[in-house]
Amino acid sequence: MINKVVAELEIKSSFIVRFKDENQVTGLVAKMEKLFPLPNLPKKLDATLTTKPFAASPALVLQAIKKLKRGTAPGISLWTRELLMGLTFNMSTGG
Numbered sequence: 199m200i201n202k203v204v205a206e207l208e209i210k211s212s213f214i215v216r217f218k219d220e221n222q223v224t225g226l227v228a229k230m231e232k233l234f235p236l237p238n239l240p241k242k243l244d245a246t247l248t249t250k251p252f253a254a255s256p257a258l259v260l261q262a263i264k265k266l267k268r269g270t271a272p273g274i275s276l277w278t279r280e281l282l283m284g285l286t287f288n289m290s291t292g293g
Contacts, residue, residue: 260286 263286266279 256286 263279263282266282268279270279272278272281
């Protein structure tokens with residue numbers, strides 16, 4: 199698995215540990231795996247759609263956008279209220 203580890207390990211770019219043979223490297227790797235075991239992660243979720251899609255009317259979308267606060271920082275999507283309002287220019291007229 200990790201038998202082909204590089205024989206030089208650089209720490210903080212100023213200190214180099216040199217290993218005489220591969221047994222020292224595998225021993226160090228075994229100690230590190232014991233100290234820092236891999237977490238038991240849950241199984242991956244099924245990628246298939248299990249619920250019905252949600253259909254929102256343009257009026258409902260416009261109402262939700264209007265509830266957002268003005269001048270706030272964007273979230274992870276980087277969309278602000280002001281940007282979203284620009285997309286709703288014709289939503290109220292239906293055209």
